[in-house]
Amino acid sequence: MERPSKNDDRTGVGSSGRRAFLGGAVVWAASAVAAGAIGAMVTAFRALGRRGTSAWETDGAGLDGVIGAERLGPGVLLRSTAEGPRAWSLRCPHLGCTVIRTADGFRCPCHGSRFDDQGNRLEGPAPEGLAPLPVQRVGTRWRVRTREGGA
Amino acid sequence: MSGSRLGGVGAWIQGAWGRGALAFLWMAVLSGVALAPFWRGGQARESLELLDGGLPWGWWIRGLHVWSAEGALVCTLLHSLDIVARRGEGRIPPGAWTRSVLLLPAMVAAMASGFLMRGDASARAAREVLRGVLATIPALGEFLATMLLGTDGDLTVVGLQHAGLWTLVLVVVTPEHARRTWSDGSALAFALCLSAALAGLSSRPLDGLPVDGEVLRGPWVLWGLQGLLGRLPAWTGWALPILGVGGLALLPRVRRPWARRGLLLALGLLVLAWIAGSLEVVGDGTP
Ligand code: FES
Numbered sequence: 143m144e145r146p147s148k149n150d151d152r153t154g155v156g157s158s159g160r161r162a163f164l165g166g167a168v169v170w171a172a173s174a175v176a177a178g179a180i181g182a183m184v185t186a187f188r189a190l191g192r193r194g195t196s197a198w199e200t201d202g203a204g205l206d207g208v209i210g211a212e213r214l215g216p217g218v219l220l221r222s223t224a225e226g227p228r229a230w231s232l233r234c235p236h237l238g239c240t241v242i243r244t245a246d247g248f249r250c251p252c253h254g255s256r257f258d259d260q261g262n263r264l265e266g267p268a269p270e271g272l273a274p275l276p277v278q279r280v281g282t283r284w285r286v287r288t289r290e291g292g293a
Numbered sequence: 294m295s296g297s298r299l300g301g302v303g304a305w306i307q308g309a310w311g312r313g314a315l316a317f318l319w320m321a322v323l324s325g326v327a328l329a330p331f332w333r334g335g336q337a338r339e340s341l342e343l344l345d346g347g348l349p350w351g352w353w354i355r356g357l358h359v360w361s362a363e364g365a366l367v368c369t370l371l372h373s374l375d376i377v378a379r380r381g382e383g384r385i386p387p388g389a390w391t392r393s394v395l396l397l398p399a400m401v402a403a404m405a406s407g408f409l410m411r412g413d414a415s416a417r418a419a420r421e422v423l424r425g426v427l428a429t430i431p432a433l434g435e436f437l438a439t440m441l442l443g444t445d446g447d448l449t450v451v452g453l454q455h456a457g458l459w460t461l462v463l464v465v466v467t468p469e470h471a472r473r474t475w476s477d478g479s480a481l482a483f484a485l486c487l488s489a490a491l492a493g494l495s496s497r498p499l500d501g502l503p504v505d506g507e508v509l510r511g512p513w514v515l516w517g518l519q520g521l522l523g524r525l526p527a528w529t530g531w532a533l534p535i536l537g538v539g540g541l542a543l544l545p546r547v548r549r550p551w552a553r554r555g556l557l558l559a560l561g562l563l564v565l566a567w568i569a570g571s572l573e574v575v576g577d578g579t580p
């Protein structure tokens with residue numbers, strides 16, 4: 143078998159080494175750009191999930207001054223109490239199913255977590271009670287903030 | 294009957310599940326194409342109600358779609374069991390085996406996303422449960438949940454993943470695995486007749502808000518998971534399926550008989566846990 147001369151060999155190694163170096167640099171640069179792009183996408187998606195504040199509004203008629211009166215909104219329960227209006231999220235703190243109002247509290251139809259009338263956890267896989275939501279008076283209406291964060 | 298004749302019949306029966314899976318898959322794809330123009334991501338439930346009650350044969354085509362998808366999954370599961378029981382995984386190139394194993398979760402994902410597209414109470418609950426499970430994946434969880442399930446009430450993203458991602462994967466990888474695009478005439482006729490009959494005989498009603506005492510369990514392909522999530526932490530919802538699929542994918546590389554038996558035992562236990570989770574009534578239903 144013919145052996146390449148030292149000179150040929152050195153030239154070959156040199157040029158393939160440069161090529162390998164450039165190739166490696168391109169791969170690393172592309173990986174860095176891809177990682178940056180993925181990072182940016184993840185950040186954008188996370189921000190999207192948390193964006194803004196949502197609210198649900200309802201007329202105060204039938205609630206004002208009627209202690210114990212309740213109204214259901216989308217994923218929200220609003221109750222008139224002696225201390226003022228109170229609201230809870232109906233989203234189960236376990237995995238997010240919407241809980242059902244029962245005679246003495248709330249029950250999650252997905253894995254059976256139970257909550258008392260005040261939204262406190264009684265049993266089941268839910269790690270905590272139903273989240274209380276801030277309620278605001280706006281004229282004759284009540285506004286419940288259903289999602290935190292953002293503006 | 295001659296030995297060669299018997300061998301031919303045996304081979305035909307052995308291949309039946311695979312051919313059935315391919316036939317049911319095409320039936321599901323074609324009926325899905327017929328349904329697609331009528332489905333609206335922003336009004337998923339209303340569009341299905343229109344299909345069920347307002348369009349001639351709409352309910353039947355929807356039934357055909359659902360039953361043929363379920364037929365494809367059942368045939369694929371039986372085909373996989375048949376292969377493993379005959380130690381056939383060693384005769385398939387490792388890459389081809391891995392791709393074939395990945396067809397199982399792709400099929401479950403296609404069916405689960407199809408179920409979410411109903412937009413009714415069970416589908417909404419299943420979407421929240423899946424979102425909660427995906428969100429526990431470190432670093433990528435929220436991204437994946439948003440990408441696969443969308444962010445709000447609009448189900449367009451789910452529909453896109455159903456038709457554009459999972460179905461595409463199935464339509465590309467299944468024929469590659471089977472080394473043929475279409476199944477044979479008898480399998481196609483069987484798939485069509487069975488799905489058509491089941492679609493005609495049983496409706497797939499949408500459900501409303503559960504009343505007290507009712508439980509929501511999502512699509513049957515996720516029942517076991519739904520049951521297990523009542524007892525196990527949410528991250529097991531993705532870790533256990535990965536373990537199961539990973540174990541099955543590794544099977545041809547496990548050469549020693551005792552190791553193969555051990556792996557099969559572990560996979561069997563996972564399946565048993567899945568079945569136990571499916572049989573458990575989630576939430577005891579007492580007020
Ligand atoms: S989502 Fe409510 S108990 Fe699991």
